[in-house]
Amino acid sequence: MSQLDKTDILILNQIQENARITHAELAKAVNLSTTPCYNRIKAMEEKGLIKQQVTLLEAEKLGLTLNVFIHVTLEKQVEEALQSFEEAISDRPEVMECYLMTGDEDYLLRVVVPNMKALEKFILQYLSKIPCVASIRSSFALKQVRYKTALPLPEQGLTLHLD
Secondary structure, three states: OEEEOHHHHHHHHHHHHOOOOOHHHHHHHOOOOHHHHHHHHHHHHHOOOOOOOOOOOOOHHHOOOEEEEEEEEEOOOOHHHHHHHHHHHOOOOOEEEEEEOOOOOOEEEEEEEOOHHHHHHHHHHOHHHOOOEEEEEEEEOOOOOOOOOOOOOOOOOEEEOOO
16 A cells, blocks of 8 residues: 555646646745656656556547447357457557446447438447447437546545556
């Protein structure tokens, strides 16, 4: 087990909101000098707390206007089928998220595509051809009410379980 203090939490919140922030700006925002701030970031990276830095793009402006949630049920919920499905969809660029679920469906996918034709192609030419898939059900997002990538961190210290 390891601990994050209030300053570590402030650093994480700052870089979640703006991955482009400079070390000098970040240090000033969390009331540290640059070197100790940089050292804390490096330590958190080494612990695996900071996974990667990305740039978020505006999907609609790039022509990716359909945000679809696809519920997938497999024929059998055995390890081989689960692994086969996960491998089959892992390199598909339109699959933004994939979750193994409890309940009636085995997986929930979030897929982003430019139009219905692209969705039809993905479902008919790819998803439905994965051998272990028994059923596919889609729901269309009409409007994105909230989307965020920043995790809700506590204001105070946090105990980590780094196993």
